[in-house]
Amino acid sequence: MSENDFPRTPAFANGGVSFWYRQAGLPEGRPALPGPREYDVCIVGGGYTGLWTAYYLKKARPDLRIAILEREFAGFGASGRNGGWLSAEIAGSKRRYAQRLGRESVVAFQQAMMAAIDEVIGVCDREGIDADIVKGGITHVATNPAQRRRLHAALKEDRGWGWGEEDLYLLSRDEREERLRVAGTLEAAHTPHCARIQPAKLAQGLAGAVERLGVDIFESTTVTEIRPRRGGAPATAVTDRGEVTAEYVIRATEGFTAGIAGQRRQWLPMNSSMIVTEPLGEDVWKHIGWHGRELLGDTAHAYIYAQRTADDRIAIGGRGVPYRFGSRWDDRGTTHPQTAAALQRMITRLFPAAADARIDHAWCGVLGVPRDWCSVVDLDRSTGLGKAGGYVGSGVTTTNLAGRTLADLVLGEDSELTQLPWVGRQVRQWEPEPLRWMGVQLIYALYRTADRRENDRLTGTSGYARLADLISGR
Incomplete structure (x- = not known):
């Protein structure tokens, strides 16, 4: 059998945005921008970052006129395609953040990330958003000696950045057997600071909450250029349906940033792929466990991420074709069959009891990667331009923290969030x-x-x- 074969699955859904939307249903389209408009705040990008920013701005200042401009539909990008990890992992190098403002700023960053998990869960409770949330934590496994060394090294390092013994700890063999049985595991570490979500349900629920607050969401509206204030003219988002002027224009386009004029080398659109099995029966789960619904990761270099879904499937992801020439992307979510086959082999290796499980769906999406692999939140009050993103695959929780931070920056609040080390960072562009x-x-x-x-x-x-x-x- 060649590596390009896709065993036991002669046909499977591929793309169509993601399995999460196949499960939840594609949303009804919202109106496009009807023509030139003026707002107080214009947000470019209708993913988690843009939605959270609008949510917190409108909560703090109901009088603000806020618009979100989205090329497809709210939650179309990584927000509706990710692995469903609402985790406390900081996106980027803690040491690099510490170089700006010192160790204590990174400890504060880490604590803010931990708190953001419960913040998201709290908003979902208050707004009636059912996103299949289970706060079961994350288990990271090591399946060879080199991975085990890295697992121990990472645990030791994290203890120096605000993680206590109760926040991150090794599991005994008995604890591993009780939680989640992964074939070949030599060592495993667990943190309670993570929750499983259904990404599309969170995105669509949040979009509905934002609309109820009075934010205008315009879909099927392509932003081609973002202009700063100049010569007395306000900041401007140039679209295919007219210009939107505002006191502040916030760029929240993450992996699709290369589509904005002048931004092709700003953040690299990194591709990540996922597959999901058919629902598995109790005869399979009795061998695997996974009753706590925690998330699963490993310590490989080309790492995987996985969850047990609400309807008892295994959803697993990893890097397939990581990058397309010229910062292009496939926006329909189609993934290569050989990538899906590799992910299926990973399921078989980690969970032999699921070796015969049919694969129901494969998809992919892009995430934004800055040149130094550290995320950014920024607002320039002189130009009226703001941005957030570059989450390098750790964006679900990070977007909430970014949205709250951007809201404070727009409102001129000198808060603990605006003092975090990712605020105002400048990153050099990627090579041509x-x-x-x-x-x-x-x-x-x-x-x-x-x-x-x-x-x-x-x-x-x-x-x-x-x-x-x-x-x-x-």
Whole structure:
């Protein structure tokens, strides 16, 4: 059997945005921008970041006139395609953040991320958003000696950045067996600071809550350019349906940022893919466990992320084709069959009891990666332009914190959030093509080679991975 074969699954849904929308149903379209308009705040991008920003601004100042401009529909991008990890993981290097404002600022950042999980859950409760939320934490497993070393090193490092013993700890063999049985596990660490969500349900529920507050959401409206204030003219979002002027224009386009004029090298659109099985029966779950519905990750370089869904499927994701030349993306979510096959092999390896499970759906999406792999929140009061993003795959919780931080910045609040080390960071652009494409291909080839060598019982982290880290700037 070749690596391109997709065993036991002759046909499966591919793309169509994501399985999450297949399950929840695609939303009815909202009206497009009817022509030139003027607002107090214009938000470009109808994903989690834009929706949270609008939500907190409108809660704090009901009189503000706020518009969200979205090319497709609210929640169309990564917000409706991700792995459903509402986690406390900081997006980027803690050491790099500490270089700006010191260690204590990163500890405050970490605590703010932990608190943001409960903030999201609280908003869902208050707004009646049913997003299949279960706060069961995350278990990270190591399945070879090199991964085990990294797991221990990461635990030791995190203890220095605000994680207490009750926040992150190793599981005994008995605890692993009781929680989640993953074949080949040598060691596992657990944190309670994570909740499973159904991404599309959260996105659509939040969009509805924002509309009820009086925010205008315009869909099927493509923003082609964002202009700063100049010569007395306000900040402007230029669209295919007219210009929107505002005191502040916030860019919240994450992996689709390259579609804005002048932003092609700002954030790299990194591709990530997922598959989901058919619903599994109790005869399978009795072998796997997973009764607490915690999230699952590993410590490989080309890592996976997984959840047990509300209807008892395994949803698992990882990097497939990581980047397309010229910062292009497939916006319909179609993933390569060989990528889906690789993810299915991973299910078989980790969960032999699910080896015969049919794959029902495969999809992909893009996330935004800054050149230094650290996320950013910024507002320039002189130009009227703001932005947030670059979440490098850790965006579900981070978007809530970003939205609240942007709201404080717009309102001129000097808060604990506006003092966090990701605020106001400046990041250099990615290299021009073809260097950008060549670099990403090389990086992920090195990571995959490193994983293969470590699976062959290399006891320490492969030098190929160290070289990939050096090239990527992580």
